[in-house]
Amino acid sequence: MTSQPSEGRNRVVIESITPSVDAGRYPAKRTAGDLVRVEADIFTDGHDSIAAAVLVRREGPDDVSAHWTEIPMAPLVNDRWTATFRVAEIGRYAFKVQGWVDHFETWRLALLKRIKAESDTLVDYLIGAELIEQAAARATGADSSWLLDRATHLRAGKESGSPRTGPGSRVGEPKNLRTHATDPMLNEIVRRYPDKRYATASDREYSLVVDPVRARFSAWYEMFPRSTAAEPGRHGTFADCEARLPYIAELGFNVVYLPPIHPIGRTFRKGPNNNPDSQPGDEGSPWAIGSAEGGHKSIHPALGTLAEFRSFVAKAKDLDLSVALDIAFQAAPDHPYVAEHSTWFKQRPDGTIQYAENPPKKYQDIYPFDFESEDWAAMWEELKSVFLYWIAQGVTIFRVDNPHTKAFPFWEWVIAEIKRDHPHVLFLAEAFTRPKVMYRLAKLGFSQSYTYFPWRNAKWELTQYLTELTQPPVREFFRANQWPNTPDILTEFLQIGGREVFSIRLLLAATLGANYGIYGPAFELMEHTPVRRGSEEYLDSEKYQIRNWDLARPDSDRTGSLGPLIARVNGIRAEHPALQNDTSLRFHSIDNDQLIAYTKESDDRSSLILAVVNLDPHHTQAGMVTLPLDELEIPADRGFEAEDLLTGARYLWHGPRNYIELNPAKQAGHILKLHRRLKIETDFEYFL
């Protein structure tokens, strides 16, 4: 148990490596092109110098993954070291950290001190010669002979005569020896051949999953395909969806998300407003998946054919819109799986199949899969094949319905399986559940996650929650996707209704979240009537019936579509890299609880946005916002411009405290581009 280690001379310690998730058990998430900053506590006993490096490689086929790239680390403060590298490619990377005692550097620094104190002796140079000879033995080619030559010079002092040979004697030819020993070229060449005999390696390799940029920066538009017909009463088709795409693209979205497109079960079908007694002609819920017409790999006949779906996907791609499909792993009683794979569902002693329930509520139209099935392995494979089927049709994003009601080991496996061959595919977890469960799903591989944002309205709770999401450790594995509404979530705040309310939630979602989404026409048309008081369900919800939306309602009217504001906000997001990440989010003090203020910046700090939102839809609110000018690198000794990207207004601000006033009837918030230097518009532009 405590027998000696095989090598006891690994003197360097490596601890607290970041980024890491659960001590390296799960990969950290990044997107293509990101700079990855690795840090670790690295130190050794005593006073010797150390050196350290990050070794990084892509994971993948052997020929790719065998090659480790070594990046030297540099010390920060307090024994913390760092190195930075860029992950250019989508896929998985692995990195590890190495540290070792650097005897040459120890010698070099001590010698410099001794030279300064005029206390260098011959033996100091002999020690250096030994270290250089050792480096020469590790070196190759010209470097090796150059080093041997240099060592010979350092030994020459000893060989050339008596008065300089005593151990404490002063150096005979100090200038020459000192020049040779402190030559920067010597240092540079020795450093190429570090002595790693007793190097310490980090306890394990750490993984990174590098996703497409859209994992970090996306704007989602959810719409029900069956509600896309131009004329009321008709069942929408993929052709109608295709016709709707330019509208969505003009609003500035880059993901179009469709609820399930499969045949809908007939047994226990629900009527409008979730009525358990449906009538013939009722369309049912798209989440009651499967009928005699097919299951998870089939298309609802009324929507069209597979070819039409592919055409829709292709058209979307032309408009730079990704198509996200809803994956809901559950079956209507008439889903083909139920007959073909009855063991995938829980059998009851009376021979019936266990339907979903939350006692005493019963959902007889839904059979959950039984992840304790004896046949789980085959079931996993089949469920995986559902993803692969739709990937083959051009789908690149999956919005997974209630992943928290399926076994966790399944998700870790299936997402890794799919991303191994299709690393560009993204998964959004729709798990509105307890925080640790949501975080676990993200660790297991979900690329993005819904959040509690819909219910966070007050400044303190937005600040606290968004800070948690955007700081380590959470941000290393959990990517928030902020939705003000969904077909299941018409919040109490939205039920107030009106442009002010929807504008506030839009501005918050789109600027707090580099990833955000809206449940389409219901949002821009500011639908806000619940099915009943106290419910978050929409009245006449599209979940149970076809709706027809008047998207052309004019903006001039106070009840007109919010489309133009949405388009402007999305345009600002696309133009300003500051809004394309969440990790730079910082909240700032503003002396009014109804006003919230925060900045975001681009990685290179060239883009800096200050958002200020009036959380009160009813009254004008004003206050002084205080900015940490130092941190933001805004000079304190001159004015700077805050340019409102929503209105074009320009404010000349001075110092850290500046005045904000927002009348929600006119403008729910500012999205201010902060110009770090005063920009004066004259015939020509110049910067002071």
Place this chain on the structure above:
Amino acid sequence: MTSQPSEGRNRVVIESITPSVDAGRYPAKRTAGDLVRVEADIFTDGHDSIAAAVLVRREGPDDVSAHWTEIPMAPLVNDRWTATFRVAEIGRYAFKVQGWVDHFETWRLALLKRIKAESDTLVDYLIGAELIEQAAARATGADSSWLLDRATHLRAGKESGSPRTGPGSRVGEPKNLRTHATDPMLNEIVRRYPDKRYATASDREYSLVVDPVRARFSAWYEMFPRSTAAEPGRHGTFADCEARLPYIAELGFNVVYLPPIHPIGRTFRKGPNNNPDSQPGDEGSPWAIGSAEGGHKSIHPALGTLAEFRSFVAKAKDLDLSVALDIAFQAAPDHPYVAEHSTWFKQRPDGTIQYAENPPKKYQDIYPFDFESEDWAAMWEELKSVFLYWIAQGVTIFRVDNPHTKAFPFWEWVIAEIKRDHPHVLFLAEAFTRPKVMYRLAKLGFSQSYTYFPWRNAKWELTQYLTELTQPPVREFFRANQWPNTPDILTEFLQIGGREVFSIRLLLAATLGANYGIYGPAFELMEHTPVRRGSEEYLDSEKYQIRNWDLARPDSDRTGSLGPLIARVNGIRAEHPALQNDTSLRFHSIDNDQLIAYTKESDDRSSLILAVVNLDPHHTQAGMVTLPLDELEIPADRGFEAEDLLTGARYLWHGPRNYIELNPAKQAGHILKLHRRLKIETDFEYFL
């Protein structure tokens, strides 16, 4: 890589287990008799009930360690679970966590809801019967047949007739079935036989090192044996040390710590005040270990014989004093190791041995061991044997000198080796170095550690530092030992001199630190003159010469020994369990930056102490201290007594805010026992 796991049905997740150090890489520390509270995040997918347990065993010989004790965990909030157990024995323990889906409990809770809603059906009872039969198959003896009988009852509903057999039909004999199904005895017996087929185990076992109580609660007294002679000028002996022991015991200390007692090197011996040119008759530094008379296993001849040392240890034990020996792994040039094991030291190209240095400073009287020696394995064994030698002489505590200048892997190995056979032995790390290095040494096994306490004087820095030390994660592995002075550390604050200054530092050390120590006579006699301005070294330091101390200086005089105050403080520590731990430390608001206030409590909350110290040695300071009465379980609606254990004064306090005034010339601080209920002294005592 992503092939299916062999078992995919382990649906329960176990995360974030505490106590743990670096995700379980190192043991957490406890002392004998402690309650250990294990916590973990435990949850599963969906809505099924789960159960969890901590399994704990002693590490040791196979027959002991094979037996795991299972302790059921209970849920707290937010998916956090806990279980508590007591570690009675000194040694190592291991624990792990198990969690599993509890189908019986899921069924039982759903049935209770259905019964309440009058919606229970026959099939619900049949499902229960199946689960009970499965439990019966896992059960033994009477339990098994009892369960089968109960299952038969639940099945009876189906067998007894037609109207109750349909899947949705209502229960025919509801009362009888309901009574059987919800019988608490049924629940209790099924729970004895949990279905752990798909149980999840924590990723690893977690270790605990259980030390003697003295690791958590100790008062150290350091003294130089050679300075213990009664008459000036004579070299002290172990007999003199033995004669000093009753004095130390009366002061209330329980550890007596001796600087090295070995022969002192003669080569490059240092004279008084670290003079490099020593004179014949100079005694030298005890840390320059080894001469022709022997090394680390020998005794300085002037101190006496091994038998006399053993007598000293025995006498100490009689007084309940542990003897702590200084272990300084370094050699004087004339240490026998240098000749016998020259490869354990770094050879220089000129044939000399590398002495210690911190360029341009040189310490020619000290040779460090070379932990990169080719012969490191034999050197490790020899160094280990030094500990074993002194353990054989009755030493139970080692104060290790500069452990941070020896290789980390050595410490992990040697401490584990020694504690395997001698688990009662303690190690104090004397590493006044960077924080991460100090923490690493503690993780590797040191039982206690010196701290930055000597240099923490202001309220904010004491609060910040002590909070860091006494909260997780640090407190799980690092046990502070707070010293106001050491032979190397006469702080700037102490150099002010006077009773006030020494009293302040004594009160802080002894009440902030359940472990604390003083460098003996120099402290109680308030020695405060540095060797020169700007130095933390004592003038005429005992490190380089023999001193003679007048311990009997009367307390009545302002320059008299601080002994009586020390004895009183140590007596209070011994009497009041609140002061015997650090984990309960909480700082409280007091509206004066020169006053610091904090409480400590015993585990069972029966002992509650509030300490308030005036950090200003010059002026009377006053302020209002605010106590969180709720947290402290002090009723807000009546008065409570604060009894000053130093003076016997009693204060009747009301509410959270109470007045404090401290004149340092009279009293540097209060040590107040808070009586949670008002104690009224009359002819008899009673509690309101």
